[in-house]
Amino acid sequence: METPADAAHRLDTALLARWDAHPGLPAIVDGEHVVLAGEVRDRAVRTAALLRQHGLRPGDRVAVLLERSADFVIAVAAVVLAGGAHVAIDTANPRDRVHFLLEDSTPRLVLTSDALRPALPDGLGARVLTVEECAEAPDPDGFAPADALADRPAVVIYTSGSTGRPKGSLLSHRGVTARLRSLQGSHPIDADDRVLHHTACTFDMFLVEVYWPLLHGAAVVIAAPGRHRDPEHLARLIRDQRVTTVWWVVSLLELFLLALGPGERVDGLRQVLTGGEALSPELVRRFHSRSRATLSNLYGPSECTMYCTAWVCPRDPDPETVLIGSAIEDTTLRILDERGRPVPQGEPGELYIGGVGVSLGYHDRPELTAERFVPDPVDASAGTLYRSGDLVREVAPGRLEYLGRVDRQVKIRGFRIEPGEIEGAALGVPGVRQAAVVADGTGHETRLVCFLVLDGTPDGPAPDGDTRRGAERVRTALADRLPAHMVPAAVVALERFPLTPNGKLDHAELTASAAEALPTAAGPAPVTAAPGAAVPASAPAAPGTGAAAGQADLAAVVAEVWAAVLGVRAVGPDDDFFALGGDSFRAVRAVRELEERTGLQVPMHLVFEASEVTEYADAVAALTR
Template sequence: METPADAAHRLDTALLARWDAHPDVPAIVDGDDTLLAGEVRDRAVRTAALLREHGVRPGDRVAVLLERSADFVVAVAAVVLAGGAHVAIDTANPRDRVRFLLQDSAPRLVLTSTALLAELPGGADTPVLTVEECAKAPDPDGFAPADALADHPAVVIYTSGSTGRPKGSLLSHRGVTARLRSLQGSHPIGEDDRVLHHTACTFDMFLVEVYWPLLHGAAVVVAAPGRHRDPDHLAALIRDRGVTTVWWVVSLLELFLLALGPGERVDGLRQVLTGGEALSPELVRRFHSRSRATLSNLYGPSECTMYCTAWVCPRDPDPETVLIGSAIEETTLRVLDPRGLPVPPGEAGELYIGGVGVSLGYHDRPELTAERFVPDPVDPSAGPLYRSGDLVREVAPGQFAYLGRVDRQVKVRGFRIEPGEIEGAALGVPGVRQAAVVADGTGHETRLVCFVVLDGGAAPTSPAGGDEGGGDEARWGAERVRAALAERLPAHMVPAAMVPLERFPLTPNGKLDHAELTARAAAALPAAATPAAPAGPPSPEAGATGPETGAPAAPAGPPSPEAGATGPETGAPAAGPAAGPDLAVVVAEVWASVLGVPEVGPADDFFALGGDSFRAVRAVRELEERTGLQVPMHLVFEASEVAEYAEAVAALTR
């Protein structure tokens, strides 16, 4: 195979060169199956050849709808080998969301599995290829990389849109390879390393978990589908599969530490990368107390390809302030004022990002691309700068601290969310006249609250003289809207609470009073009683009351994987007292305490009452303390109603 002249800036040729040079190195560990690099190469090349036979050409998009698995890793690699750009679609997405992504990205083809064909929305006329067909295809008679791919898109990542329409950011081969080269320079991995792949494919950091180890000889260890937020499962993988390197969004790092047992450590890890949300000094301290691994804070929007700054958190002593760090290789940072001019050193301003990692813009959105990707006022001859919308301050030469947002955008579990997109979806529900979404809390405690004005008003004015609807009909109407949103939006975008109002509060100049709604948001959310301390040394996470997501599952049924759904965990529980009808009473009491509700009945659902992964951990710990049982963390995700959960716990003792 002749190596293209621009191979150093291409993901496809870099992968092929690595696999050809080291075919016998373990590349993917998926459950009990291990694929060697040569096997991954052969499967990816076979699939890439078949994609080309189906018309995929450089610049084309290919939608990949697969569960997290070795098949998924092979599929996304095959798309870039074919010369296309993959649009990975989370299988947990509602069907309406899948339909939108397929329509907006206009893929040449959908790559999925036979089992998931039924998940494709009706009416789609995009050709479909299954991994089963790819497995049966003959080996191609020679395979040559496409020409001049360095500045073509390799990946399309969709993020929330303020206009109600998600937007697809086009990440180039040159940008992806440059970012991975920089990461390898600062945090090297090799054949002795194993990297955990658990991040949802809707978040661009899954590219780090897949391509970084494939390019440098480390093995990708795949977390089971639906279990990427199950701390027990992740801990077992780290321990049993020898994982050395992990990327965690900050809220999942918090959840992982919260679930550790008394004195439990994770010293098998060598390095942990985190980001996506503000990282607190207290969380750094707690991590350092449980592991000898280095902890690095990475920052960067999807439009700048994974990350653009990095900071290794110091220890002994732990930091009093956590920074986002300094610019990585081939990256330019500008801190500008509202007029687009540089601010004096040490003053706050909006961060503009330039360099090789800046994306090619948004797919089929030229106006928005022109708005967000602007000329560099310092060096107009340089490439464009991306307006991040993030406020920062240069606290030392080249070192930056994150201060917040300049707009309404919020983050939940590291996912960027534009409230306008949720508001637009709510206004599309029959009977909704007005909708406004605000966020309550910070970090992993961030939750979304949606206020709505329904046709005919919400209900009679509350006795307190406010304008919050107090009638059962209004509350039922609000929950109907929430259920509709759960069918249309990813789980992390579904509000934790819906509040019907007779009218919206206005400022003196007649505009919607967002500050007033924000002040009301906390009262709309369940406030848990002080929980029992989790097992292990006392730490601040024991008293945390906020969830890791603003999106518990829809009122009916168990939560989706995005909301923290997990699969079964193995292992025999410790012996405990006999379980029976009284256990359901104890479960109800524990849930009421943890969720902050006055009463919980046998048919009540943990997640419909406002539960989430963080509160599930606390509920399990309190139940264990009261019963003496050892309760697997996953059970509440499989049996989320009181009676069925009590029965599942009781079955463990038989």
Template structure:
């Protein structure tokens, strides 16, 4: 298996005039992308970067983002892409853990890394003279990507992915879902979710064009629909919850027959959603499954066109992959019986950065070879041994495609002032799945009415939005079972309790009060300040739809979904509604 940089170079030299990136009015050809990437690689090499080094990429979704991460690969380094939307403390802590040789970012974000690492801006890289591809003493087994995921020890863990593993997965995608120069694919997945790799490398290697979504608009169904239509998108990936939002938010009569293939995953895919998608598009729908440690995905299932499907499977192994369903003793389970999924083959990651004990725990040597212990329960339930996902063997949860270790949130909560004990549970299902934190105050802590909001504010400043619990409840003691263990079932029941009835929404004359009342109903929270963030309060794409549809009915206005996505505080959203109302008068 060859290295990714060598494969890209062959592709770009073969068709330098093909469009590679389309970002708003900007079109970057493959030849132009090659030149910019090699300039960045030359800048990195001049600053001492080479094989075995790590580079942090910290850019909004843009042409510069792609140039930076590809430049790192061509310099021989592995990149770790850190989301500019994450809290500053999280970005700095992850950078310290990564210990990069250099950080690639733009000038306005450079100060975030003061005292941590040397910084190169895209302007500085662009000033370097054009250069040939560097001759590297490097191997396909070298790491090319570092993916940070939530960690059960209280800090994120970083999975190392090699050139060979990434190339293998891209080859597998191309073998079953072929793209060529006639295709276009949207890049909209956040760099905290490993599918951004397929949205980057797959179209570039296939000769297809990447259509770059604007930062912050990946949840905007209207915007994505316009991109699909205006750019004649043929291949589209989105997590299950976004696919559901997309169908809910758009006109039920609207069809998407221009799409040729849609890939989804990250969460359980409901049969009803499959049926609703097939009713509105001739495109194929593929359910992908796989942890980051095994490079994007390791199994797939092309959903049959059944008008009333009974179940959705995660399918069988992709090309070059081995899947083993084993019991607690490491022996194969009988077909149809549940067991833990172990994954091996060409896409297997190298392990975890700086975490040898965790690597040894999860990447295990078995009679079947070196395998990754996924922690997922599955069973053979379909033709040819196609697998069905049954749940987790540990506490890890997924909410809107993001892997979350409750222990990481608990450890962060315990470091907050006034917290003596902490426990996190997940409750609900599908779009309503959420996290709840329960804390017990230590001596001298503020009163409960102050401690809960204080802890939530501290978590919001230190954790990515997906890891911030929707609610923080202060208890005098955590409940225990008869044998003295934490009673998580009781906490889940308490977290899922129906909220108290809320006052009726005020008349539409008081627009700000109406906005707050609707938010309270949809978010099931009592207190909302004028500058509270909708998403920090537990909002998600589905709740955006509910808020906007409610206000459309109450106000008689054509309110775009993007209004709330772009202005997620009551104060700013109310002003945006006033502008919409004035424009319609």
């Protein structure tokens, strides 16, 4: 195989070189199945050849709709080998979201499975291949890398859009390889390492979990589909598969530590990377108290390919302030004021990011690309800068502290969310006249509230009952259309929106009202159980007996625990934990409380699989049979 002139800056040639050099190394661990590097190469090349046979050209997009698995890893690698750019679509997304991504990305082909193929829309306009078809394809007679790929897209990552339409950021081969080269230089891994792959494919850090180990001989250990936010599953996987390296979004790191038992440690880990949200000094201290692993805070928007700054959190003593660190190699950072002028050291300003990692722009969005990707005002010859919208300050030469956002964008579980996208979805529901979305809380406690003005009756506002039903209808519609992290925890209908003296929507007043609209953590006051449910006895069962408190109805115990944890007055037998405002953190609290009340050992994942009171109680009861 002739080596392309731009091979040093390409993901495809780097992968083939690694697999050819070490075909016998374990490359992927998926449950009980271990896939060697040589098998990954053969399957990826076979799939890449088939993609080309069906018309894939360099730079074409290929949508990949697969569960997290060895098949998924091989599929995205195959797209890169073929010269295309993969658009990985989370199978957990609502149907409407999947259809939008398939339409907006205009893929040449779609890679999926026989099981998921029926979920594809009619009239897709793209050739569909399944992994089963690829497995049956003959080996190609020969396979040569495509020409001149370094500055073509290898990956498309969709992020939330302020206009209500998500946008696809085009990440180049050159940018991806530069970022992984920098990461390997600062956090080296080799054949003795194992890297956990659990991050949703809608978040660009999944590229670190997949391509970084594949390029350096470490094994990719795959978390089971649907279990990526189950801390018990992840802890067991880390322990049983001897995982040494993990990336956690900050909220998931918090959840993982929260779920650990008293005195439980995770010293098998060697290095932990985190980011995606603000990292607090208190969380750093708690992590250091549970593990000897290094903890590194990485920062960077998807438009700059995974990350652009890094900071290893010191210990002994732990930091009083957590920084996002310094620019990594091949990266330019500018801190500018509203007029595009550099600010003095120590003063806050908006962060502009340049260098090889900067995205090629947004797919089919030239106006938005021109707005966010701008010439360097300090050095016009330096190339394009990305306007991050993040406020930072330089606390010491080259060392940055993150201060917040300059716009309305928020982050939930590391995902960037533009409230305008949710507002647009709400306005698409019949009967909604106005919509405004605000965030309440910080860190993992951040929750979204959607305020509405609904169409009234000819004689005035709708009755209260109709208003409540209308709000519930809108929340159901949003859950059908948006990813889970974008569905508001509460939807509230108002008669009219508050306005500023200038006649503009008063976001500050809505934000101040958001806390009242959300369930709050319950205090020691008694909580009413569901109507008709047996009231649990106050005395808990002896630990390990497996009997519900005082032999009371287990469903009533569950209802009472959920009501207390979620801060609601009553929970009915058909109520859903997550529809009531539950999340992974409250799930941990609910499980711990239920265990204390009943003496049972309750797996964390049950609430994700059976989220209504009665079905959850049945699943818990089944553990004792």
